[in-house]
Amino acid sequence: MMKCKIHKDDKVMITTGKDKGKIGKVLRILSKKGRVLVEKVNMVKRHTKGNPYAQQPGGIIEKEAPVHLSNVMIVCDACAKPTRVGYRTTEDGKKVRFCKKCNEIID
Ligand SMILES: [Zn+2]
Incomplete structure (x- = not known):
């Protein structure tokens, strides 16, 4: 397993792609996939059907998509x-x- 230098709640900068230069907080580490979820970064629109049992309306929600660890750098405080x-x-x-x-x- 790859040693992960990034921890949850770290501040990271995106180094590539459409969100290049954006800084966000690490929400989750997906260590098996070598990816991280960064707050408000790599947002994707998801269509949801809704769930009447949980009283969730359907529609479009925006969600963070995981970013590969090689595409983020820790921002030093x-x-x-x-x-x-x-x-x-x-x-x-x-x-x-x-x-x-x-x-x-x-x-
Ligand atoms: Zn420093």
Whole structure:
């Protein structure tokens, strides 16, 4: 399994496609597929039939579609730039992620 550097609630920037340059929060990680769901990014329209039992009306809803991990980059809070992430171990033995641009710890 591919090690995923992106976590839920991370801020990421889209690096390709129609949403290139957009920044959003990670809603879900689909690790088996190597994809992530990013808030308000890669929106697709879905036609729904509705469900009378659940009292859901039919119609068109907009939903996020998963984006491949290779098409997103973590945005560092400290330097506010999309960046590559590295791992390092702190003095108390904890593994943390850090920004390769400004060296700030991301976690
Ligand atoms: Zn940074």
